[in-house]
Amino acid sequence: MPTSMKFGKTYARERARIARAASDPHFAHEQHLSALRALLAKAHQGSAFYRDRLDEALGPAFDMSTFTLADLRRLPILDKDQLRAAGEAALVVPRWQLDSVETSGSNRAAPLSFFLDKDRSPREMAFVYDAWSRVGFTERDARASLRGFHLGDGGSGIHEWDPALRELKLAVFPMTAQDVAAYLDEIDRRQIRFLYGYPSAIELLCRRMQQIERRPRLAIKGILPISEPLYDHQRSLIRRVLGDVAFGVFYGLSEKVAFAAEVPGSDGLYEFNPLYGVAELVDENGTPVTEPGREGRVVGTGFLSTGMPFIRYDTGDFGTLVEAPTPGNGERLRIRGLAPRRKPGFLISFDGHRVVALDLTPEDPAFFKGIAEYQFYQDTPGDVVIRYILDQNGSASDVERLSAFLAEKCRGSLAFRQEAVSQIVAGRGGKRAFIDQRLDITQY
Known part of the structure; x- marks a missing residue:
């Protein structure tokens, strides 16, 4: 079944909005501002925690329908400790309507428990597939996936075909030379042109290809990395083995506060999507970074899941400003040197x-x-x-x-x-x- 049918009308509607916003900066700006105002109004009405924060910053009589992006900077930046302390007071809908989620923690920091909308997946996948479409991947394409699946014991348990997803799942352990030979047999048999998964696993797959002096029969068109940072030396190795493949890299967070895709042809340059949320770059004092070339930390306000709002949430990630968001560029923040909080380099x-x-x-x-x-x-x-x-x-x-x-x-x-x-x-x-x-x- 095509992806567009599996995810339904919500997915199709979001893909259409994303496409229009990409070509129409005015539409992107209007949608961006409208979603922000709706989020602030919902948070003020439904959560005592957010109502207190908003009233303190803006005044209790503030009209959320007039809220602007400049007003957003008047709000305090939110950190994980404040959310932990708030608990369910940060929710704007009953808990049973939400999924309980927990981050894995990083740098010895405690995990964060939070809640997400149950119907978020179709909207989320619209942004992911849009990012992948930049390297030619479509809803009809098959992919080989290296994500640490546990595929069963013995025999052919090192790989498994999922016809619903058109996905060839490949075990990342132990990934011996013999395993990779079997993987390539399956990749060739199913005429797969895209590799999806952890960069570390795709790097190792390519090293094993070098070792056995074998490549896929059909040239790989694109790499779809997830979950880990993609390092320059990994790009170089993968391209050396597979040719000048395109990388469909995107940046996202478990908390669903910001989403950015790498600009095609510009390795390491990320552009944040204004329909997903507001992405800011601020310095150590919380002041917006406005000078290109200066580093700041990423602060996000998410539109994708609003049952537990994340408003001016400190992601802990860093980047260097290339272009600030404006109405003229459709509110698209561009940064380089995006350094994620997890597994720091x-x-x-x-x-x-x-x-x-x-x-x-x-x-x-x-x-x-x-x-x-x-x-x-x-x-x-x-x-x-x-x-x-x-x-x-x-x-x-x-x-x-x-x-x-x-x-x-x-x-x-x-x-x-x-x-x-x-x-x-x-x-x-x-x-x-x-x-x-x-x-x-x-x-x-």
Whole structure:
């Protein structure tokens, strides 16, 4: 059944709105402002927690139908601790109408429990499929999926075909060379042209393809990464193995407060969708970042799920301003260097400073010759362990080469040592973390 039929009229209506807003900035601005006013009115009427916050900032007689984007900046920024303290007082509808959700937590922060509208999925998928359409993926295309599925024991349990989703599910563990040969047989048999899943798993799939010197019979058209940051060295490796494939990258949050898609042809440039919510970039004082090239943290006000509103919610993510939202550009914030709060790309130096691991990692896949998998591990400032698995042609000298490159580049702020392992540690759902960081990042 086509995706448009599975998700129904709501999905079709949202896809049409998204398409119109992309070509009509005035329509995007009007829809953006209308959704914001409706959200504020709903929050004020239905939640004692939000009513108190809004009345304190705007005055109890404020008319929400006249609310503007400038007024939004008068409201305080909301953090997780305040939401935890508010509990169900932040709800604007009865609890039974909502789904209970919990974030996994990050940087040793406690998970956040919250609630989402039960009917959010069709609207959510409209934005996801719109982002994927930018690389040619349609509702009729099949995809190979690497998301840590548990597919059963033994035999052909390493892969499974889902005809309803037109999805070939591939187990990310153990993903041996023999497994990948079987995966490629299935990809060829089903004429699949798109790969979907964790970037770490797609990277490993490509490394295994190099190892067995085999590629899909039909050229892969696009990569649809989810859930993890996509690093430059991963893009380089994937393109080296599969050719100049397009990446359908999007940014989203469990709390449904903001959604951004990567601009086609501009790796690392994200554009936030105004129909999904209001995305702001603010400095450490909560002041809007207006100067291109300056970094700020992402604050979101979501329109997708409104039973528990998130109004000026501090996501904990960071980015660098490229273009501020205006009525003329359809209220589309553009940023680079989007750094997610989860699984941060930081190592801690001897003197207690953060080192961005991506700044150390070479983009050229040649630096990783002979290394099938690797991961940085740290539990002591300044001391970093490179956990690695060699491929069939690799040797200890390959790891020494990478280690020497990193040591020289960080100029003594970090010391690297090597540790051969049989398996790279993975988290929930089969994600292979680029950094297994055991230090409390918030203390540095």
